[in-house]
Amino acid sequence: xSELRDPPRMIDSQDGxxxxxxxxLEAERRNPGPDADHIEQLARRLxxxxxxxxxxxxxxxxxxxxxxALTGVGLVAIAAAAVEMRSRETMAPAVATTVPKPIxxxxxxPVEQHRADEPPLVHPDELPTAAPTATASAPVxxxxxxxxxxxxxxxxxxxxxxxxxxxxxxxxxxRSRPAEALALCDKHQAExxxxxxxxxxEALAIEALVYLGRRDEAERRWSEFxxxxxxxxxxxxxxxxxxxxx
Amino acid sequence: xxxxxxxxxxxxxxxEHGAFxxxxxxxxxxxxxxxxxxxxxxxxxxxxxxxxxxxxxxxxAWLYRICVREAARHRRSRPPASSVEIDDLDxxxxxxxxxxxxxxxxxxxxxxLLAILDEPRRTVFVLYELEELTMAEVAEAVxxxxxxxxxxxxxxxxxxxxxxxxxxxxxxx
Numbered sequence: 001x002s003e004l005r006d007p008p009r010m011i012d013s014q015d016g017x018x019x020x021x022x023x024x025l026e027a028e029r030r031n032p033g034p035d036a037d038h039i040e041q042l043a044r045r046l047x048x049x050x051x052x053x054x055x056x057x058x059x060x061x062x063x064x065x066x067x068x069a070l071t072g073v074g075l076v077a078i079a080a081a082a083v084e085m086r087s088r089e090t091m092a093p094a095v096a097t098t099v100p101k102p103i104x105x106x107x108x109x110p111v112e113q114h115r116a117d118e119p120p121l122v123h124p125d126e127l128p129t130a131a132p133t134a135t136a137s138a139p140v141x142x143x144x145x146x147x148x149x150x151x152x153x154x155x156x157x158x159x160x161x162x163x164x165x166x167x168x169x170x171x172x173x174x175r176s177r178p179a180e181a182l183a184l185c186d187k188h189q190a191e192x193x194x195x196x197x198x199x200x201x202e203a204l205a206i207e208a209l210v211y212l213g214r215r216d217e218a219e220r221r222w223s224e225f226x227x228x229x230x231x232x233x234x235x236x237x238x239x240x241x242x243x244x245x246x
Numbered sequence: 247x248x249x250x251x252x253x254x255x256x257x258x259x260x261x262e263h264g265a266f267x268x269x270x271x272x273x274x275x276x277x278x279x280x281x282x283x284x285x286x287x288x289x290x291x292x293x294x295x296x297x298x299x300x301x302x303x304x305x306x307a308w309l310y311r312i313c314v315r316e317a318a319r320h321r322r323s324r325p326p327a328s329s330v331e332i333d334d335l336d337x338x339x340x341x342x343x344x345x346x347x348x349x350x351x352x353x354x355x356x357x358x359l360l361a362i363l364d365e366p367r368r369t370v371f372v373l374y375e376l377e378e379l380t381m382a383e384v385a386e387a388v389x390x391x392x393x394x395x396x397x398x399x400x401x402x403x404x405x406x407x408x409x410x411x412x413x414x415x416x417x418x419x
Contacts, residue, residue, distance in 0.1 A: 034269075
């Protein structure tokens with residue numbers, strides 16, 4: 001079984017990372033965020049919200065719908081309440097509003113769909129073509145629990161490497177040479193029909209089709225993507241390519 | 247209701263974790279103009295859900311997940327950004343809330359390098375390289391398979407390094 005190891009972080013890597021980039025990463029890591037006064041100011045605004053929200057009379061429809069969206073719970077009920085509240089706020093603000101159903105425990109956020117029979121993977125930084133600069137001066141490696149728990153046979157590193165190489169080339173070509181990117185995706189599909197990175201390939205292919213102006217094909221493939229990977233966070237990016245309501 | 251830590255107000259939670267959430271949302275690409283409101287949204291939601299949330303002793307892990315989701319949702323709600331030109335990175339950033347000009351510029355440059363990445367890869371890169379989560383924690387926060395997190399990180403790193411080296415060659419440091 002191959003052992004998954006976290007790659008060295010760029011800030012710790014001595015090879016190949018421009019000094020200005022390392023300095024910028026260090027500067028951002030030290031970024032404390034907003035100052036205490038700013039946080040206190042925002043906290044006071046939240047105290048007002050804390051006082052207002054339980055009554056349900058001051059929360060805006062926007063707030064309730066945002067809560068529902070953020071927590072992923074009770075979406076329909078809260079959206080309905082939000083519409084009702086908006087209506088009342090607009091039509092008759094003096095009338096007490098209905099308290100929407102409280103939001104209960106948020107469920108664990110969904111994990112992107114993947115096959116149960118997926119084998120463990122050799123880390124890309126251990127592969128010949130992926131992030132070659134990351135292999136030197138590796139700090140103490142961590143072993144992940146997911147890797148340790150997997151009993152599936154390891155996929156050959158060369159296969160993973162070839163997949164990553166193809167998809168990286170497709171990604172590099174995507175904006176300036178979408179036809180080439182799509183051809184590389186097709187090549188990946190032909191050579192790695194059940195490959196590790198089918199989700200990445202499909203996302204690239206959809207974007208390439210959009211850039212090529214092949215909207216029908218793109219939309220068909222996008223629809224299939226949503227069915228196959230209903231919780232993929234590629235959906236956020238890809239949805240931007242299809243502005244009409246879906 | 248679950249046993250465990252007492253439920254605190256969203257303002258209390260904000261005082262404890264607000265700076266962290268604000269900074270994380272910025273790193274994930276939320277514009278300065280929107281980050282105050284979005285940070286507050288996160289805490290209102292957290293407070294509402296904490297009453298029965300079984301993991302309320304692990305607020306920070308939960309905040310990571312909510313911030314990732316919220317930043318993605320925010321990006322989706324905005325018009326697609328125009329592509330970032332690497333060669334413009336020496337221009338001053340109007341969107342950097344830092345203290346000294348030098349640090350300001352370093353962070354601004356990093357911010358614009360991050361803007362090259364699409365949202366999935368930026369998220370993984372930020373969580374791993376700046377928030378210093380383990381890759382397993384990154385996958386958990388993002389809600390993706392561990393292998394996907396590894397791929398996204400490797401790909402993001404490659405793109406960032408390529409862009410940075412180009413800048414270095416052109417002397418735009």
